[in-house]
Amino acid sequence: MKSKLLFVMPSMHCGGAEKSLISLLESLDYSKYDVDLLLFKREGAFLSKVPSEINILEAPQDYTYFDMPIKRALQSFLKENKFHLIFPRIHAGYLFKTEKNRARCDQKVWPHLSKALGTLDKEYDAAIGYLERSPIYFIIEKVNAHKKIGWIHTHYTNSGMDKMIDHPYFKELDHIVTVSDECKNSLALQFNPLLSKITVINNIVSPDIIKKMASESFKDLQINKSTLNIITVARLCHVKGIDLAIEACKRLVEKGVSIKWHVIGTGSMEENVEYEKMVKELNLEDSFVFLGIKENPYPYLRMADIYVQPSRYEGKSIAIEEAKILAKPILITNFNSSRDQIKNGYNGMVVDVTGNDIAQGIYRLFKDEQLREEYIKNLNKESLGNEREVDKLYQILA
Structure with a gap:
């Protein structure tokens, strides 16, 4: 029975x-x-x-x-x-x-x-x-x-x-x-x-399922190869550090980086309005884009140059594990369980939980193609399925 x-x-x-x-x-x-x-x-x-x-x-x-x-x-x-x-x-x-x-x-x-x-x-x-x-x-x-x-x-x-x-x-x-x-x-x-x-x-x-879904196409996004494309998958809230991501984006734009930072996810109505207002006040409408909820986020992850998780704390982020499976250069903040997911300097980068440190880490990855390739190579060596x-x-x- x-x-x-x-x-x-x-x-x-x-x-x-x-x-x-x-x-x-x-x-x-x-x-x-x-x-x-x-x-x-x-x-x-x-x-x-x-x-x-x-x-x-x-x-x-x-x-x-x-x-x-x-x-x-x-x-x-x-x-x-x-x-x-x-x-x-x-x-x-x-x-x-x-x-x-x-x-x-x-x-x-x-x-x-x-x-x-x-x-x-x-x-x-x-x-x-x-x-x-x-x-x-x-x-x-x-x-x-x-x-x-x-x-x-x-x-x-x-x-x-x-x-x-x-x-x-x-x-x-x-x-x-x-x-x-x-x-x-x-x-x-x-x-x-x-x-x-x-x-x-x-x-x-499941790596097989994620890679299969990542191969699907999307029509609502034009990818400019001359632009640094960043993806974050997170709820729009203080805990997930969306304000830190916006601050980091502003610092990168001020450094002259051509950037498109896409965020997949949503929050409460108040939180959505708050972050949209912050983006507008900092004149980042062309650089920091809210995509809302996507039932299949993996094609967007696939196109990213860098995956960034700017959280103040996490239990264990599924989005980070999915970015690892798709072998994306990853930058995350030093939340309590960060070491459960990323070995700093080996398969990704862990930075302090500030907008400035996030920006500095992204800038280093942007400038250092060899470092990005090293992270990708090490991620491809890992056995990441845990069904x-x-x-x-x-x-x-x-």
Whole structure:
């Protein structure tokens, strides 16, 4: 008899955890597992990439009231006689306005949001909250499963999360999975009594699939070979260092470098406007370009002269691993888990987390063709596929 698995995620919007989930689901042995996927919102660019073997459950209807303007939500409650949700939504609205730390806000909102989410009737062999915060809280409180697994995709110490909120939930988990040794060390520092529960399962990347998708063409971009073409794949937010990238671009333009820096990804409406405004104020409209979300970013990666990850911190960046597979000269910042991904001076460059250092590193790569070729040669020597990481999950599930 097949084991019954449940994965829980907020949505399938374009992000590292969502991409990681797709790769994991593509690697599962469906002769052994029946798999359900619960999304709080059944939407996102990666929704179409979910394997056909997956049963996507109906999204909890009342979740949407916590994702819309409060006035509209309260009007809906009165119309639909959902009076029990009025005070939870008011409390959540207060937190959305007053708690500036996004991660901590999500944690504090959960007790109110949970009142809008019913329990699942089905019993599972294992339930997997595939992202920190609400997916993990959900499987603890709302799911009947023999094993409960929480997946942490970030460096916990730098995440802004409150460990006092997470600790009671983490205690209830049978396993805590994270994506790199550095992320495990961070979790161990914060939750040392739970160390025996923590396992590293690296994000799965398939060189064959990435190279095949990279060979596809694109029509929305003209590549000028006389221009330095840079690609960054990241959410538009402070954590990913988009402001640092814009500053670095300005410094390079001032040095006389002809540059096109393309960013694939998006952020909140406020963040999108903020960075577009910054680009305009610095007169970089022709040099720093936001491409938005691309379901297939690999052709853009393929055309890049340099891949740059300007993050302030990362768990383990899938985009960096993909750039390695496509053998791009890579520059990343010295976030906590950077050494898990790049050997500085061997297969890429690691610089300090400032716009000036990013610019200096790019300028050195731009000027030194031999250095770029050395990085490419060393990347081509590496064995970068890790599809068998899924075996670690099988061991946990056994």
